[in-house]
Amino acid sequence: xxxxxxxxxxxxxxxxxxxxxxxxxxxxxxxxxxxxxxxxxxxxxxxxxxxxxxxxxxxxxxxxxxxxxxxxxxxxxxxxxxxxxxxxxxxxxxxxxxxxxxxxxxxxxxxxxxxxxxxxxxxxxxxxxxxxxxxxxxxxxxxxxxxxxxxxxxxxxxxxxxxxxxxxxxxxxxxxxxxxxxxxxxxxxxxxxxxxxxxxxxxxxxxxxxxxxxxxxxxxxxxxxxxxxxxxxxxxxxxxxxxxxxxxxxxxxxxxxxxxxxxxxxxxxxxxxxxxxxxxxxxxxxxxxxxxxxxxxxxxxxxxxxxxxxxxxxxxxxxxxxxxxxxxxxxxxxxxxxxxxxxxxxxxxxxxxxxxxxxxxxxxxxxxxxxxxxxxxxxxxxxxxxxxxxxxxxxxxxxxxxxxxxxxxxxxxxxxxxxxxxxxxxxxxxxxxxxxxxxxxxxxxxxxxxxxxxxxxxxxxxxxxxxxxxxxxxxxxxxxxxxxxxxxxxxxxxxxxxxxxxxxxxxxxxxxxxxxxxxxxxxxxxxxxxxxxxxxxxxxxxxxxxxxxxxxxxxxxxxxxxxxxxxxxxxxxxxxxxxxxxxxxxxxxxxxxxxxxxxxxxxxxxxxxxxxxxxxxxxxxxxxxxxxxxxxxxxxxxxxxxxxxxxxxxxxxxxxxxxxxxxxxxxxxxxxxxxxxxxxxxxxxxxxxxxxxxxxx
Numbered sequence: 001x002x003x004x005x006x007x008x009x010x011x012x013x014x015x016x017x018x019x020x021x022x023x024x025x026x027x028x029x030x031x032x033x034x035x036x037x038x039x040x041x042x043x044x045x046x047x048x049x050x051x052x053x054x055x056x057x058x059x060x061x062x063x064x065x066x067x068x069x070x071x072x073x074x075x076x077x078x079x080x081x082x083x084x085x086x087x088x089x090x091x092x093x094x095x096x097x098x099x100x101x102x103x104x105x106x107x108x109x110x111x112x113x114x115x116x117x118x119x120x121x122x123x124x125x126x127x128x129x130x131x132x133x134x135x136x137x138x139x140x141x142x143x144x145x146x147x148x149x150x151x152x153x154x155x156x157x158x159x160x161x162x163x164x165x166x167x168x169x170x171x172x173x174x175x176x177x178x179x180x181x182x183x184x185x186x187x188x189x190x191x192x193x194x195x196x197x198x199x200x201x202x203x204x205x206x207x208x209x210x211x212x213x214x215x216x217x218x219x220x221x222x223x224x225x226x227x228x229x230x231x232x233x234x235x236x237x238x239x240x241x242x243x244x245x246x247x248x249x250x251x252x253x254x255x256x257x258x259x260x261x262x263x264x265x266x267x268x269x270x271x272x273x274x275x276x277x278x279x280x281x282x283x284x285x286x287x288x289x290x291x292x293x294x295x296x297x298x299x300x301x302x303x304x305x306x307x308x309x310x311x312x313x314x315x316x317x318x319x320x321x322x323x324x325x326x327x328x329x330x331x332x333x334x335x336x337x338x339x340x341x342x343x344x345x346x347x348x349x350x351x352x353x354x355x356x357x358x359x360x361x362x363x364x365x366x367x368x369x370x371x372x373x374x375x376x377x378x379x380x381x382x383x384x385x386x387x388x389x390x391x392x393x394x395x396x397x398x399x400x401x402x403x404x405x406x407x408x409x410x411x412x413x414x415x416x417x418x419x420x421x422x423x424x425x426x427x428x429x430x431x432x433x434x435x436x437x438x439x440x441x442x443x444x445x446x447x448x449x450x451x452x453x454x455x456x457x458x459x460x461x462x463x464x465x466x467x468x469x470x471x472x473x474x475x476x477x478x479x480x481x482x483x484x485x486x487x488x489x490x491x492x493x494x495x496x497x498x499x500x501x502x503x504x505x506x507x508x509x510x511x512x513x514x515x516x517x518x519x520x521x522x523x524x525x526x527x528x529x530x531x532x533x534x535x536x537x538x539x540x541x542x543x544x545x546x547x548x549x550x551x552x553x554x555x556x557x558x559x560x561x562x563x564x565x566x567x568x569x570x571x572x573x574x575x576x577x578x579x580x581x582x583x584x585x586x587x588x589x590x591x592x593x594x595x596x597x598x599x600x601x602x603x604x605x606x607x608x609x610x611x612x613x614x615x616x617x618x619x620x621x622x623x624x625x626x627x628x629x630x631x632x633x634x635x636x637x638x639x640x641x642x643x644x645x646x647x648x649x650x651x652x653x654x655x656x657x658x659x660x661x662x663x664x665x666x667x668x669x670x671x672x673x674x675x676x677x678x679x680x681x682x683x684x685x686x687x688x689x690x691x692x693x694x695x696x697x
Contacts, residue, residue: 003220007212015031016032028042034121044141055101064114093132100143100147106232124148130148178210189506192411257302306467329578340442344482346432350529355669358422374410374422405441418630434482459497494506556599557615565616571645583608598610625694674693
């Protein structure tokens with residue numbers, strides 16, 4: 001039966017239609033927020049997938065160009081692979097949902113969000129997050145929800161909830177917060193150096209609004225909820241754990257995992273696994289789940305060591321950062337390079353500069369943004385973790401990490417007017433043992449400075465982890481988590497920023513949410529660690545941006561011309577501008593407001609190109625001196641080209657002080673001569689004289 005539910009959310013109507021479409025999905029909600037429409041569905045397989053030790057959740061966010069009245073670009077005229085925005089949105093939907101499914105659930109689950117219509121003032125991403133939570137909550141899929149999500153902006157020091165397009169454009173904060181009934185379960189933020197206290201205030205202001213939304217969702221669930229289906233548990237038998245402890249004691253397992261070297265620890269675990277495999281050789285049922293059982297045994301051991309004994313696997317104190325190192329200029333020919341090392345995590349970032357015409361063009365649902373001049377890409381090859389697999393291009397994780405670093409650095413970049421370059425940074429992961437995304441922020445900040453990009457302030461990033469006990473106040477926050485603490489812990493809380501405030505946050509958790517004290521402590525810890533990294537490590541490698549770009553980087557000169565004269569510079573069918581480019585070898589970009597950028601590596605050629613443009617756009621006056629090339633000879637005089645597409649005439653009487661019988665006696669085609677402008681003749685042509693050029697010119 002079709003039912004519709006509405007509530008007012010941040011000044012706009014949120015409507016949820018249940019039972020109207022997609023009846024064969026386990027759960028479906030047709031979401032309307034303003035004129036934004038998203039169909040959110042949740043489906044699950046009838047049986048668990050065999051041979052896996054994880055929950056196979058797939059989250060899709062499908063952007064359809066018809067939703068904004070566009071036909072896709074390219075030859076195919078059909079939507080292709082997911083855009084970067086779609087990938088990032090799918091990840092942000094996934095993060096608060098995944099922890100709320102049963103840990104031992106192995107049925108395939110797909111959450112699909114189809115964007116049907118977009119109102120620029122009502123974010124389809126937010127609508128899809130709410131839709132996924134509602135579709136899953138009313139379905140028969142086991143799920144300990146619902147969740148609710150709110151976006152927060154900051155304008156003139158005041159919070160704006162679920163900001164519209166105009167508000168987003170001027171906001172100092174782009175914060176997304178997802179909550180359960182009691183706790184915050186997901187945080188994602190980009191910010192212009194927002195202070196820690198203000199960020200915490202924003203998070204919990206959003207959390208309060210989320211409670212109103214959850215109450216609204218509860219009314220839908222109460223009337224539309226299906227009975228949750230039973231499923232085959234894939235939990236490791238308790239009797240297997242008991243038997244394992246007789247073969248490998250908890251003390252022996254502690255010794256195996258207690259190492260600051262990843263390879264040593266992995267070798268120790270292989271020995272443990274071999275010992276257990278030999279002990280249970282005749283029990284095929286136990287051998288089938290032994291890998292998962294060993295993983296769980298490690299997890300319980302590490303969590304107990306940290307929570308009860310305050311011992312970390314590598315012996316560090318709870319708030320201690322791993323050994324750090326930073327250096328710049330590793331690569332001689334690139335425009336900028338830097339490497340940042342934290343323990344067994346090592347990132348090298350390379351910066352490349354180019355003219356603004358090489359900015360990335362974006363063909364997406366956000367009609368306000370069609371290009372971006374700063375691009376950050378992150379690569380994670382298999383060798384960085386000692387594995388072997390073919391490279392298939394960036395996956396969702398790589399795209400997400402690149403976007404996080406990009407978001408962290410955008411607030412400190414110079415404006416286009418200050419630094420008229422397109423900028424690309426690429427972070428190559430040389431070695432990974434936890435929190436490579438934050439190491440890439442540190443390396444990128446230094447690489448930008450080494451490349452001569454005048455960033456306002458350096459940015460550093462660090463991640464905190466968490467291990468919780470049985471109660472909300474039984475927990476330990478860990479500064480700078482390594483891979484093992486990430487795998488076995490409850491949280492990966494990434495924060496990047498300058499000395500003055502936060503520029504990016506991303507929070508992943510595996511439990512049902514965080515309390516305010518945990519969030520406050522995590523943010524305080526990251527501030528302390530960030531300050532240390534900036535002062536004691538990064539500043540010693542490079543403390544400020546270089547005053548000039550690399551000798552191998554393109555140089556850019558800028559001038560402004562009258563927009564009415566852009567056509568003169570371009571010429572008919574681009575003839576004039578192409579002639580300048582051909583003669584000088586530079587690259588020229590002209591914007592509609594008359595801003596001209598000349599890009600090249602030869603300063604003399606760039607100066608020549610600038611002179612040509614100045615000549616073309618100058619209103620000619622008597623007395624101006626030019627150098628011209630003879631392009632045509634007539635009986636009455638010669639025509640000289642003094643800039644691409646610009647010609648003037650020297651009358652035969654103005655060629656020399658003595659009488660000239662024939663022009664060819666003095667001038668020849670292709671000859672360059674200096675001339676002085678006499679103004680325009682009766683026919684409107686620019687008139688020149690050679691004989692009247694001052695001797696000192």
